[in-house]
Amino acid sequence: MTVFVIRRLMQSGLVLFVMSLIVFFGVYAIGDPIEIFISPEADQIERERAKAALGLDRPVWAQYFAFLGAAFQGDLGRSFVFNMPAITLILQRMPATLELAVSALLLGIVVGLPLGMYAGYRPNSAGAKAILAGSILGFSLPTFWVGLMLIMVFAVNLGWLPSTGRGQTATYLGITSSLFTVDGLRHLAMPALNLALFKISLIIRLARAGMRENMLMDYVRFARAKGLPMRRVVFVHVFKNILIPIVTVIGLELGSTIAFAVVTESIFAWPGMGKLIIDSIQRLDRPVIVAYLCIIVFMFIVINLVVDILYSVLDPRVRLSEAKG
Amino acid sequence: MTAPTLVVEELRTWFHTRAGVVKAVDGVSFSVDRGRVMGLVGESGSGKSVTGFSIMGLVDPPGRIVSGRILFGGRDIAAMPEDELRHLRGRRIAMIFQDPMMTLNPVLRIDTQMIEAIRAHEDVSRDEARRRARDALGQVGIPSPDERLAAYPHQFSGGMRQRVAIAIALLNRAELIVADEPTTALDVTIQGQILFEMQRLARQTGTALLWITHDLSVVASLADEVCVMYAGRIVERGTVDDVLDRPAHPYTAGLIGSVPSRNLRGQPLQQIPGVMPSMLSLPAGCAFRTRCARADEACASEPAERGFGAGRVARCVHPLVEPVP
């Protein structure tokens, strides 16, 4: 088990290194931010001074090593636009993104799991067919367009929900979140639903397939032959079995939810790191781009590792075979 | 003389599929007395397992019991609502399945799976249920039952798992145990041990046993009486000694002839020519006539059940022994 974890960690480190290389050299190969920061009338001396101040006059490889050295000390450069450390900037925006992503995943589970289980339990019912059709649509609907339509219906036509921003936040148990205020929840509702739509469809499919497959298994018949009520057969025996693949997928989806939050945040002007990266790409704020990509890759690596470990905790078969090996 | 534990009268369980009606069980009658072992023999697809599931009330759509009665404790199981059936299952009628690898839930511990089987029917404390579970494991010969209770199914060998399944069947001192080929997937030595123990249990506790198998040698060593099934019907029924020593039906004789034995070493095994016809297109009259050496035009009409003395019956126009009117 430890060997497994160490090997995974080494692989992760390598991925992180390669990523920083690609991102850094790639990002520095494009555009010239000097053009943006300095007025076209500025003379050559002013330009050189600005370049030196930003460290852009040194060769690219030297800039990279300076970046790498600083990165190990937690310094990923300063934002040209905000004139503050990129990592601070991103960490400031991260809670909003995490709040959105976690809410979307929870919504996906709360809505998707029961619907999917029902669709798998009674696969021939009209309800099940409607659920399945809905999930196919959910897969095909482009997220950003659904976001626009949500705004059109709930913000513009009905006027029920605000269309932009995060709303009021409150601190509870040391966590500052808009989940704790009514205004915050009203702001969160549409973005979370928008981001959850794909997850709901995914979880419906997984739960439905797992339910159908497991209901045909001998252990279900045996459990029924023991005289267990159907309630217990479904919610204990089958549920625990379908939970394993679903938990794995949900864990892995946390990363992709954070990544896809880029779209939702841009539409709803949600002040998270996703909106920040899109703005930064458009403004060529390179330190922020590099820092964002490094941080998100790092988050992915951590999430994947945690999911692997969680998976082995949930499934006794995996747990034991790895304990032996 | 007390009433039999189980009486099956003219049971018909049909499957309404898109391709047509499969009469998996078509007019089956037999009874099992207290403390006795009834063997139900037939090839795969002969309807013997469906008979077992019908008794458990576990026939799933598209299958349905279309007519007949299953009398148990003075009540007709075939006409019982699901809620009452559930209280019967696992408490008064238990079932053991064919594949021990598939019948236990892989993600639940053995104690969970045993305790729930007790608590589904009786309002006892967890500790009391656990104690009974441990005793049951000891009863079927599982060493150090206390520790094994906390184990997961995959930590047991196939033979041990089947013992656990049997222990679960014994938990509530069922009056009838339906065993669907419980030893087929096991080694011959383990099979012998389990057969011996089951026979002992039946005698000691007065439990009636319906033993479903395709293996005549198992029936010979275990059962008191035997029903031979072919294409959804019982073609011959009687005590094991009568039926195996002097079979009346050519199909029974064919089955006996195809069992290898030491006395016949060096001689070619006799085989029943051909294969069982599709259940969707059974020949009219005796279903076996397409493979029977004795068949003639008379077999094209339905053979009536005829007595051969001492509770023995067979459905054959040209039996191998003389009927006793």
Next chain:
Amino acid sequence: MSMAQATRDPGVQTPLRRFVADFAESRVAMAGLAVFALVLGAALLAPLLSPQNPYDLNQLDIMDGRQPPMTKSLEGFVFWLGSDDQGRDMLSAIFYGLRTSLGVGAMSAVGALAIGMAAGLLAAYFGGRVESVVMRVVDIQLSFPSILVALILLAVLGQGTWKIILALICVQWAYYARTVRGTALVERRKEYIEAARCLALGHRRIVFRHLLPNCLPPLIVVVTVQVAHAIALEATLSFLGIGLPITEPSLGLLIANGFEYLLSGKYWISFFPGVALLVTIVSINLVGDQLRDVLNPRLQK
């Protein structure tokens, strides 16, 4: 000899015919196919079908701007789906947008297919170190969501039509590589490959005449899924302003253009391009779903 004759029987047509018959069994899938044919036709024939050329500034009149659907334009034709702020007919813009979206989707699919197929076949056929390197790269890439990979590449490469096609190729190739390798591994172990090797047939012949044809069914399914995915991803990136440049207005850009007018109730500028995008993706997915069922050997009885 007899083998060769058997394969030349009139029955040669049967697999294809059976495939068509199996596919046609689902009415929903046939409807999807028909709709997709219409979409494709609209994209290909855009210049003929459109009431105006939406990108010829001489044909636009700013006075026609932001007209709701069914309004008559100053030119005399009807804005069936309204017009945008430039006085551009939305229907024409959608036809041209489909052209761009489908074109980008198709080109990226072809590129990804070529690269992924080559990588997958190499990995499966040669095994060993080649395989472990290729598959490790595939695994790592697939552990990142497509939008993130595209985001990284576009942040690195910058904007442009070819750049987004390149980014989409990089996002997709790994799926093809994995599919091809998976199928090819199964096929490679089969006897006919062994037989071909015993006959000392060249590598190229074995790979292209024997391995590749057997990898086609699952590949076809992946292609449909990935084309739909690529179209959606391109639209998303263009919507975010980091995809196609404004000179190549795909559906995503049209939707982005309408975003600011949405809040003032002028829904049609965003709504109809979105519907076109949705119809395209759903029709491809319906076809893909049925292909998966028909071509899946496990479901064939």
